Amino acid sequence: MRVVAYRNKLIVVPGRAPYVLGFGVDISEQVRAEGRLRTLTRQSDSILESVGDGIYGIDLEGKVTVVNSAAAQMLGYKQEEMLGRNMHQLIHHTRADGTPYASADSPIRKSLTNFATVRISNEIFWRKDGSCFPVEYVARPQIDSQSPDSNGLKALGVVVAFTDTTERRALDRMKDEFISTVSHELRTPLTSLRGALGLLAGGALTNRPEKTQQMLEIAISNSDRLVRLVNDILDLERISSGKTELHSTMCSAEDLLRRAAGIQQTRSPRPNIRIFFAAHGVNVWADPDRILQTLNNLISNAIKFSPEGSEIHLTARNLDENEALIEVRDQGRGIPADKLEHIFDRFQQGDASDSRAMGGTGLGLAICRSIINQHGGRIWATSAPDQGTIFHFTLPTKPSTNLR
Numbered sequence: 001m002r003v004v005a006y007r008n009k010l011i012v013v014p015g016r017a018p019y020v021l022g023f024g025v026d027i028s029e030q031v032r033a034e035g036r037l038r039t040l041t042r043q044s045d046s047i048l049e050s051v052g053d054g055i056y057g058i059d060l061e062g063k064v065t066v067v068n069s070a071a072a073q074m075l076g077y078k079q080e081e082m083l084g085r086n087m088h089q090l091i092h093h094t095r096a097d098g099t100p101y102a103s104a105d106s107p108i109r110k111s112l113t114n115f116a117t118v119r120i121s122n123e124i125f126w127r128k129d130g131s132c133f134p135v136e137y138v139a140r141p142q143i144d145s146q147s148p149d150s151n152g153l154k155a156l157g158v159v160v161a162f163t164d165t166t167e168r169r170a171l172d173r174m175k176d177e178f179i180s181t182v183s184h185e186l187r188t189p190l191t192s193l194r195g196a197l198g199l200l201a202g203g204a205l206t207n208r209p210e211k212t213q214q215m216l217e218i219a220i221s222n223s224d225r226l227v228r229l230v231n232d233i234l235d236l237e238r239i240s241s242g243k244t245e246l247h248s249t250m251c252s253a254e255d256l257l258r259r260a261a262g263i264q265q266t267r268s269p270r271p272n273i274r275i276f277f278a279a280h281g282v283n284v285w286a287d288p289d290r291i292l293q294t295l296n297n298l299i300s301n302a303i304k305f306s307p308e309g310s311e312i313h314l315t316a317r318n319l320d321e322n323e324a325l326i327e328v329r330d331q332g333r334g335i336p337a338d339k340l341e342h343i344f345d346r347f348q349q350g351d352a353s354d355s356r357a358m359g360g361t362g363l364g365l366a367i368c369r370s371i372i373n374q375h376g377g378r379i380w381a382t383s384a385p386d387q388g389t390i391f392h393f394t395l396p397t398k399p400s401t402n403l404r
Contacts, residue, residue, distance in 0.1 A: 001028075002026055002028045003026070003027050003028045003031045004024045004025065004026055004027065004028075005024070005025045005027045006022055006023065006024050006025075007022070007023045008020050008021070008022045008023075009021050009022075048066070048068045049068055049069055049070075051068060051070060051161075052070055053070060053161050053162065053163050054068065054070050054071030054072075054074050054075070054161070054162045054163070054164075055067070055068045055070070055071055055159065055160070055161045055162075056068070056071050056082070056087065056159075056160055057142070057157055057158065057159045057160070058087050058108075058157055058158050058160070059156070059157045060112065060155065060156070060157060061086070062086045062087055062088050062089075062103065062109070063084055063085060063086055063087070064082045064083050064084060064085055064086075064087050064090075065083070065157060066083075067079050067082045067083065071162070074125075074127075074133075074162075074164055075090075075091055075125065075126075075127050075128060076127040076128035076129055077128050081128075087160075088101075088103045088106055088108070088109070089103075090126075091125040091126050091127075092106060092108070092123075092125060092126070093126065094126065094132075095123075095124070096123075096124045096132070096134075107120050107139060108137075108139040108158055108160060109158075111139045111140070111141045111158055112141055112155045112157075112158060113155075114141075115141055115143060115153055115155065116141070117138060117139065117140045117141075118138070118139040118140075119136075119137075119138050120136060120137055120138075120139075121136040121165075122134075122136070123135055123136075123137070125162065133164050133165075133166050134164070134165045134166055134169055135162045135163060135164060135165060136162065136163055136165050137160055137161060137162035137163070138160070138161050138162075139158050139159070139160045140158065140159050140160075140161075141155050141156075141157070141158050142155065142156040142157045142158065142159060143155055143156065144156055186226065186229065189222035189223075189225045189226050189229075190222070190226070192218055192219075192222045193218075193219050193222040193223060193226075196215040196216070196218040196219040196222075197215075197219055199215055200212065200215055200216070200219075229363075232363035232364070232367060233363065235367055239367065239370040239371060239374060244290075244374075246286075246287040246290065246374060246375065247287050247289075248285055248286055248287050248375075248399070249285070249286075249287075249288065250283055250284075250285055250398075251283065251284060251285075251286060251288045251291075252279070252282075252283055253279040253282040253283065253284050253316035253324060253326060254277070254278075254279030254281070254282070254316070256284075256288060256291055256292060256295065257277035257278075257279055257295070257314045257316060257326075258277060259292060260292055260295035260296055260299055260314070261275040261277050261299070261314060263292075263296060264296065264299045264300065264303065272308055272309055273303055273306055273308070273309070273310055273311070273312060274310075274311050274312070275299065275311075275312045275313075275314065276311060276312070276313050276314065277313070277314035277315070278313075278314075278315050278316075279315070279316040280316065280317055280318075282316040282317060282318055282324050282397075283324075283397060284316075284324050284326075284395040284396065284397055285395070285396045285397060285398050285399055285400075286375055286395050286396070287375070290371045290374075290375070291371070291375075291395070293367070293371065294367075294368045294371050294372065294393070295314070295326075295328070297364040297365070297367060297368050298328040298368060298391045299312060299314070299328060300364070301364060301365070301391075302328055302329075302330035302332065302389075302391075303330075305330065305332035305333060305389075306330045306331055306332045307331065307332070310330070310331040310332070311331060312328065312329065312330050312331075313327075313328075313329040314326075314327070314328055314329075315327050315329070318397065319394065321397065321398075322396060322397055322398065323377075323394050323395070323396060323397060324394065324395050324396075324397050325392060325393075325394050326392070326393055326394075326395065327390055327391065327392050328390070328391045329388060329389075329390045329391075330388050330389055330390075331387075331388040332388055332389060333385070333386055334383045334384050334385040334386055334387055334388060334389055335381060335383040335389050336385070337383075340380075340381050340382070340383060341380075343365050343381065344365045344366060344368075344369045344379070345366060368391075368393070372393045372394075372395075375395055375396065376396055376400060377393055377394040377395045377396070378393065378394050379391070379392065379393035379394075380392055380393075
């Protein structure tokens with residue numbers, strides 16, 4: 001089969017019958033080439049749309065010639081709103097500090113004259129709504145290597161691929177803060193431990209047995225603090241990374257509350273604080289060891305911040321057929337409203353001096369949140385100054401496969 005393009009012309013000559021003169025050109029190869037080109041275009045468009053990074057192309061005047069949906073979505077535009085517009089004026093006009101960013105200073109424009117790929121990791125793009133976000137991008141010039149211009153090179157435009165680095169920068173900040181805090185938390189007990197052992201090793205307390213005993217107690221206390229800190233960090237990382245598997249089973253909330261209360265009453269150095277519990281026949285689908293760990297952390301916190309002779313109440317009740325609510329209520333000093341959410345962050349406490357005065361690591365509540373989240377539940381706190389605090393958390397009452 002061949003494809004032929006015809007041009008026909010009616011010829012009229014006086015004294016003769018009219019006739020048609022036809023010219024035919026075989027365009028079979030052209031049609032096939034155009035078909036291949038359309039297929040390649042569809043494939044490239046599909047690839048462009050499937051990429052998660054923002055991609056756009058501009059011509060020599062800086063106007064947008066192509067943009068994928070990821071770029072338009074990140075920038076808050078529709079694709080048709082961007083095509084044909086000057087991209088620098090649209091998204092790259094101002095630096096992070098608000099000072100104007102001239103087009104001539106843009107590395108994207110400079111790549112046209114340098115014929116070189118540019119990689120930038122510390123700039124911002126502006127959205128349609130006037131907000132900005134940090135980006136890193138790669139700008140690669142489109143070059144016609146067969147151009148008759150000097151050196152046989154001619155720039156046709158630039159293709160830019162960019163990524164929103166907001167989340168990455170936030171994670172980097174969190175990592176830096178975590179490392180800084182851990183370093184401080186490790187350094188403090190190590191300094192005390194080193195000082196106590198140094199005095200003992202130097203013989204400065206040879207004739208002062210009471211001071212020797214005091215230094216030994218300081219060394220033991222700080223060693224215990226270091227062990228708790230390291231164990232809590234390892235425990236938290238195992239849970240957060242999903243390396244700790246849950247061994248869920250149907251268990252009695254009353255039994256869990258009774259066991260947690262018994263453990264704390266035998267451990268507590270303050271036996272005059274009474275612990276009560278009531279579960280009303282509630283059963284939960286959970287890993288009993290992990291829930292006991294959560295309850296122990298919450299009850300231990302309640303004991304720390306409760307006045308002498310006060311009470312701690314543990315309760316459990318069904319919210320509906322799929323979910324139960326467990327609460328730990330104390331009569332302590334309470335938590336300020338602006339700290340209620342942050343207390344579940346790592347190394348966060350209601351008062352900065354609590355870790356020194358109470359001996360905590362600041363990781364207990366973060367561990368509780370990770371455990372409850374792993375169970376598919378929620379955990380939060382309510383409090384009023386000088387009226388105590390209630391920690392609430394939910395757990396499923398049946399296997400997840402049976403949940404709505």
